[in-house]
Amino acid sequence: MISTHGMTRPADLSDVRTTNLAVVLRFVRTHAPCSRADIAASTGLNKATVSSLVTDLLERRLLRETGLTENRIGRPASMLTLQSRPYAAIGIEVAADHLVAIAVDLTGERLLTWRRTYPGLDGTPGRAEAAVAALAGRVVAKMAAAERRVLGLTVGAPGLVGPGGGVRFAPHLGRPALDLGTALERGLCHPRYEVVIDSAANLAALAEHRGGAEADTPNLLAVIGDVEIGAGIVADGRPLRGSRGFAGQAGHLQVDCGGPRCRCGRQGCLEAVAGLPALVRRALPDTEQDGPITDYAPELDRITALAANGDAHVTAALAETGRLLGRGVSMLAELLDPQVVVLGGSFATLAPWVLPAVEAELADRAVAAGDGGCRVTASTLHPDAAALGGAMLALDRLETGKLPAPTA
Numbered sequence: 179m180i181s182t183h184g185m186t187r188p189a190d191l192s193d194v195r196t197t198n199l200a201v202v203l204r205f206v207r208t209h210a211p212c213s214r215a216d217i218a219a220s221t222g223l224n225k226a227t228v229s230s231l232v233t234d235l236l237e238r239r240l241l242r243e244t245g246l247t248e249n250r251i252g253r254p255a256s257m258l259t260l261q262s263r264p265y266a267a268i269g270i271e272v273a274a275d276h277l278v279a280i281a282v283d284l285t286g287e288r289l290l291t292w293r294r295t296y297p298g299l300d301g302t303p304g305r306a307e308a309a310v311a312a313l314a315g316r317v318v319a320k321m322a323a324a325e326r327r328v329l330g331l332t333v334g335a336p337g338l339v340g341p342g343g344g345v346r347f348a349p350h351l352g353r354p355a356l357d358l359g360t361a362l363e364r365g366l367c368h369p370r371y372e373v374v375i376d377s378a379a380n381l382a383a384l385a386e387h388r389g390g391a392e393a394d395t396p397n398l399l400a401v402i403g404d405v406e407i408g409a410g411i412v413a414d415g416r417p418l419r420g421s422r423g424f425a426g427q428a429g430h431l432q433v434d435c436g437g438p439r440c441r442c443g444r445q446g447c448l449e450a451v452a453g454l455p456a457l458v459r460r461a462l463p464d465t466e467q468d469g470p471i472t473d474y475a476p477e478l479d480r481i482t483a484l485a486a487n488g489d490a491h492v493t494a495a496l497a498e499t500g501r502l503l504g505r506g507v508s509m510l511a512e513l514l515d516p517q518v519v520v521l522g523g524s525f526a527t528l529a530p531w532v533l534p535a536v537e538a539e540l541a542d543r544a545v546a547a548g549d550g551g552c553r554v555t556a557s558t559l560h561p562d563a564a565a566l567g568g569a570m571l572a573l574d575r576l577e578t579g580k581l582p583a584p585t586a
């Protein structure tokens with residue numbers, strides 16, 4: 179079944195047992211190793227109910243007994259933790275010039291991280307769709323060979339992810355729409371696990387909220403910057419997606435009305451002045467004489483190396499990028515009032531040189547100056563946060579009651 183995250187529905191939580199299974203699973207994830215008595219004491223469920231729920235989760239191979247015991251008054255208590263086998267959750271990020279695939283087990287431990295260049299989003303849509311579906315198929319096959327059952331596969335894409343997994347872009351970008359839903363349905367041979375297509379920035383925000391350095395911060399903004407710039411929003415502990423799931427299109431906020439022309443046809447968009455191509459033009463002005471850049475990773479490495487050596491021109495270019503990025507971040511911060519803004523993608527790699535200028539711009543533009551305001555940090559999950567968030571989405575859904583059937 180292919181769906182977009184905004185359209186998926188959790189299991190029927192009016193089913194008390196399903197709700198309680200999810201409660202126990204979440205408790206063990208956050209408190210493992212723990213005993214049945216710990217679960218009962220903290221969740222308010224009675225001991226007999228907890229015992230029955232734990233048996234169910236053991237049969238579904240979601241929990242395991244560690245073999246360790248905790249000495250208490252009375253019988254020693256057997257300790258529980260999440261089962262690392264036999265499941266896998268998969269996330270794939272579709273970026274402008276590369277694909278990233280990550281698979282994790284139930285505990286969030288990485289099983290696989292692959293990065294692949296591909297024909298890109300500006301080429302023939304069929305080739306991009308086929309590349310995404312082929313990569314997804316290879317990861318699923320790898321998991322099957324390792325005798326792992328796939329719980330779910332999530333693809334994070336830039337642009338506007340519509341119903342059915344179609345991805346479209348702003349009208350003037352000149353970029354063809356992608357039908358990822360159909361490509362994945364065919365490429366994965368009508369999968370029995372759930373396949374979700376969501377915006378890459380939403381998934382990055384989920385990864386930060388679930389497992390980043392700022393995990394569980396209720397109001398968090400993830401600003402992801404590579405060739406494109408997008409934002410994922412967590413408000414009051416929940417993803418904020420808007421009425422159609424299109425919230426967070428930060429790349430085309432106009433931050434410099436006299437700035438360079440953006441791919442969308444307008445001038446001075448955040449992406450046009452602070453995206454990776456703009457930085458490369460600013461820091462390495464000779465690079466594009468060799469022809470158009472299709473993979474920015476070597477340029478990013480060169481900029482990082484020159485900045486680390488104190489190259490004055492490159493560090494000035496990075497500070498200018500940070501100042502312009504700070505304008506966009508301050509607009510978002512004024513609108514959404516987050517506790518923290520996490521910079522991801524290339525911005526995380528470049529944080530030592532970019533972040534001070536972002537902070538200065540934010541402080542300068544804050545309406546409620548001196549009132550604490552929001553912090554800005556670099557992602558510790560980069561550069562894979564969107565793919566990681568994709569994998570975590572399937573784990574997250576277990577805790578909404580979507581559990582796999584018991585296995586023999």
Ligand SMILES: [Zn+2]
Nearest residue numbers: 430440442447
């Ligand atoms: Zn634009």
